Amino acid sequence: MIRIGDILEKVRGYNQKADLELINRAYVFSAKAHAGHVRQSGEPYLTHPLQVADILADMKMDVTTIVAGFLHDTVEDTDITREDLAASFNEEIAFLVDGLTKISQLEFKTKVQRQAENLRRMMISMAQDIRVIMVKLADRLHNMRTLQHLDPEKQAKIAQETLEIYAPLANRLGISWIQAELEDLSFQYLYPEAYRTLRQKVIQRRKEYDAYIEKVIGILTKVLNEHSINGEVTGRTKNLWSLYNKMQRQGLPFEQIYDLIAFRIIVKSIRDCYGVLGIIHSIFKPIPGRFKDYIGVPKSNRYQSLHTTVIGPIGERMEIQIRTREMHQTAEDGIASHWRYKTGDESQPDEEMKRFKWFKHILEELKEVEDPRELMETVRTDLYPDEVYVFTPKGEVKEFPLGATPIDFAYSIHTDVGNQCVGAKVNGRMVPLKYVIKNGDVLEIITSKGHKPSKDWLKIAVTSSAKSKIRAFIKKEERERSLKIGEELLDRELRRMGSTLKKMRKTEAMEKAATGFGFHKVEDLIATVGFGKYSPRQVMTRLFSEEELEKILGEQEETLTLARKSREKARREGIVVDGVEDLMVRFAHCCNPLPGDDVVGIVTRGRGISVHTVDCPNIEAARYDRDRIVDIHWDEKIKIPRTVRIRVTSEDVKGILSEITGLISSKNINITHADIRTSSDDKAINNFEVEVQDVRQLRDLLNSLSGLSGVISVERLRTR
Ligand code: MN
Numbered sequence: 001m002i003r004i005g006d007i008l009e010k011v012r013g014y015n016q017k018a019d020l021e022l023i024n025r026a027y028v029f030s031a032k033a034h035a036g037h038v039r040q041s042g043e044p045y046l047t048h049p050l051q052v053a054d055i056l057a058d059m060k061m062d063v064t065t066i067v068a069g070f071l072h073d074t075v076e077d078t079d080i081t082r083e084d085l086a087a088s089f090n091e092e093i094a095f096l097v098d099g100l101t102k103i104s105q106l107e108f109k110t111k112v113q114r115q116a117e118n119l120r121r122m123m124i125s126m127a128q129d130i131r132v133i134m135v136k137l138a139d140r141l142h143n144m145r146t147l148q149h150l151d152p153e154k155q156a157k158i159a160q161e162t163l164e165i166y167a168p169l170a171n172r173l174g175i176s177w178i179q180a181e182l183e184d185l186s187f188q189y190l191y192p193e194a195y196r197t198l199r200q201k202v203i204q205r206r207k208e209y210d211a212y213i214e215k216v217i218g219i220l221t222k223v224l225n226e227h228s229i230n231g232e233v234t235g236r237t238k239n240l241w242s243l244y245n246k247m248q249r250q251g252l253p254f255e256q257i258y259d260l261i262a263f264r265i266i267v268k269s270i271r272d273c274y275g276v277l278g279i280i281h282s283i284f285k286p287i288p289g290r291f292k293d294y295i296g297v298p299k300s301n302r303y304q305s306l307h308t309t310v311i312g313p314i315g316e317r318m319e320i321q322i323r324t325r326e327m328h329q330t331a332e333d334g335i336a337s338h339w340r341y342k343t344g345d346e347s348q349p350d351e352e353m354k355r356f357k358w359f360k361h362i363l364e365e366l367k368e369v370e371d372p373r374e375l376m377e378t379v380r381t382d383l384y385p386d387e388v389y390v391f392t393p394k395g396e397v398k399e400f401p402l403g404a405t406p407i408d409f410a411y412s413i414h415t416d417v418g419n420q421c422v423g424a425k426v427n428g429r430m431v432p433l434k435y436v437i438k439n440g441d442v443l444e445i446i447t448s449k450g451h452k453p454s455k456d457w458l459k460i461a462v463t464s465s466a467k468s469k470i471r472a473f474i475k476k477e478e479r480e481r482s483l484k485i486g487e488e489l490l491d492r493e494l495r496r497m498g499s500t501l502k503k504m505r506k507t508e509a510m511e512k513a514a515t516g517f518g519f520h521k522v523e524d525l526i527a528t529v530g531f532g533k534y535s536p537r538q539v540m541t542r543l544f545s546e547e548e549l550e551k552i553l554g555e556q557e558e559t560l561t562l563a564r565k566s567r568e569k570a571r572r573e574g575i576v577v578d579g580v581e582d583l584m585v586r587f588a589h590c591c592n593p594l595p596g597d598d599v600v601g602i603v604t605r606g607r608g609i610s611v612h613t614v615d616c617p618n619i620e621a622a623r624y625d626r627d628r629i630v631d632i633h634w635d636e637k638i639k640i641p642r643t644v645r646i647r648v649t650s651e652d653v654k655g656i657l658s659e660i661t662g663l664i665s666s667k668n669i670n671i672t673h674a675d676i677r678t679s680s681d682d683k684a685i686n687n688f689e690v691e692v693q694d695v696r697q698l699r700d701l702l703n704s705l706s707g708l709s710g711v712i713s714v715e716r717l718r719t720r
Contacts, residue, residue, distance in 0.1 A: 001047055002054050010057040011066065019063050026070035029088060033078040040149040048142060049073060055138035065131045068096035072135050075101045099132035137178055140166045144185040159189035176332055183241035198240055201254050209237060209261065216263060219313050227279055231267040238262060264321045266328050270295060273322045277306050280320060284310035303331055390441045404437050404462045410445045411466035418466060419473055420447040434460045479527050481630055484603050486530025493536035497544060497552055513542035574635045575611055585609050591616035591718050594642055596695030601632040641691040643672055644698060645717035648686040651710045652678050659708055660686060667701055
């Protein structure tokens with residue numbers, strides 16, 4: 001069992017000015033408070049606060065934190081109150097212990113709550129004083145080290161919580177040695193078989209590893225010496241949990257884990273870091289994509305280092321981290337390295353404190369927070385500035401860059417979920433797809449089979465993976481559509497030449513034509529025609545001789561190419577087909593669309609794009625062949641009057657017809673045809689064909705007509 005004297009000695013080792021008397025007093029206080037209590041192991045309870053204080057001394061924490069370590073369980077487990085601590089020690093110490101008491105009283109229910117709630121309470125304390133977290137990590141570490149005394153169910157629960165919350169927290173704070181130990185301890189209890197096997201293997205190969213490490217250290221040290229760089233080379237295997245994860249992730253057998261040994265070179269200056277990197281890369285072949293400059297761009301927990309992987313001296317992959325002494329300190333101890341009391345005049349604790357001012361900031365915002373999700377949002381801003389964390393409905397956490405939307409989330413689940421995403425619910429409520437996801441949101445994606453992503457999504461998505469999936473889909477769809485249109489255009493042109501695309505498609509002549517245009521496949525040529533890059537006529541020149549073309553097409557005296565003509569026709573009609581030019585457009589007689597009507601286009605064989613209103617019954621019939629439907633819209637800049645039929649039913653009284661026609665003319669609307677009948681029940685049925693600019697003008701006309709006295713009803717007739 002560790003003794004108080006050992007701890008005092010350890011503290012004195014890194015802090016000569018430490019108030020050891022105060023630490024000793026805390027020890028005595030704790031001993032009295034816990035007197036008679038025993039741990040699950042049967043040991044006196046005091047061993048626990050002693051070990052926690054010792055771990056804190058290993059972390060080189062200040063006196064106040066070590067005192068809090070001794071006292072951390074007193075308020076919760078004994079009669080001691082917060083006030084007692086404030087009176088016997090000071091307010092600061094009482095506050096730290098109070099924070100720890102609160103954390104330990106948490107009971108987590110759902111997974112979401114467990115993560116968010118816990119973070120929340122911890123952060124609240126943290127915001128005021130990060131040292132609460134340091135003590136909590138030490139406390140958890142000792143509890144994990146002595147977990148064997150609990151029953152298996154509790155072991156699993158605590159290990160799971162440690163792996164999910166405390167190890168990542170140690171990571172976030174940059175205290176890597178605590179993270180590694182917590183992970184391995186959790187590993188041992190959560191996956192005992194895998195742990196034992198892996199550990200056994202590492203032990204068996206210890207000698208081999210040690211020899212390898214020694215050899216590489218020798219080589220690297222020699223290299224440094226040759227370049228007169230003062231540096232310290234070390235090598236070690238990673239902790240078991242990261243070995244295990246790496247093997248799982250990359251499907252590596254244990255025999256191949258040479259690159260699971262990391263070498264580290266610690267040098268004096270940043271300049272030396274890059275210098276060493278250059279030397280290493282000139283001697284050993286670097287593996288592309290593995291170099292990371294965390295000196296230029298530190299991690300959010302302030303970790304700095306150069307990382308590279310090279311082909312090492314015996315042909316194996318070798319990972320090397322290069323850093324300065326200070327960076328190393330930060331990497332090992334994280335925030336603790338900035339917290340600890342520094343001896344000597346160069347220490348500027350106030351400056352260091354200022355860097356962590358966000359803790360205080362978090363607290364201020366958190367006091368009022370009841371919803372853990374709100375907390376997550378606040379924490380995000382300060383602790384993880386570029387990331388948001390959200391939950392799937394099953395409670396799984398997913399990480400996204402700031403500004404991500406439900407589209408990104410949908411694609412992160414599965415490409416099909418992304419493509420078929422029609423809506424999203426956040427925390428049970430529908431949100432628009434452009435909603436910016438916030439920390440702690442629970443997202444649910446609503447999909448519909450056959451739904452397709454739109455181009456606009458490219459503006460909404462943030463992650464590159466979502467964007468590339470959307471692009472891929474659109475590209476594929478555009479190609480399919482171009483192919484359809486190209487087939488139609490070529491077929492029409494070939495029919496003029498007395499052939500058909502069906503006949504020509506598989507011929508050598510067609511293949512030659514494709515090659516002539518620089519394509520490998522006939523399909524590509526057809527699609528390019530559909531896309532409007534080449535006209536069907538240009539293709540014809542490769543398929544037929546000049547004489548043939550002259551003979552058949554020359555008679556038609558076409559000065560414009562067919563493509564140009566049809567494009568101009570489309571333009572004249574005021575219809576824009578997305579992404580495609582050179583297309584013939586024709587208005588369907590069944591619904592006779594007017595500018596302003598919602599319209600869709602149907603690719604027809606031999607007759608270009610047929611324009612229908614979206615509610616046209618014939619569209620319904622065509623639905624089963626969805627890929628023939630193309631998006632089109634009206635070109636609003638172009639105003640071409642279009643003819644539409646209307647029916648005005650009125651009383652059959654004298655003068656009413658002239659009133660109706662007078663009103664139509666007064667609106668500057670041409671009547672191109674009129675057809676007046678009297679029905680058997682003495683009503684006048686007046687059918688007109690009128691020329692209107694758009695649907696708005698028509699609506700205005702119908703409104704005015706229905707206001708005339710004697711008019712019973714007015715309607716737009718769909719067919720022409
Ligand atoms: Mn404890």
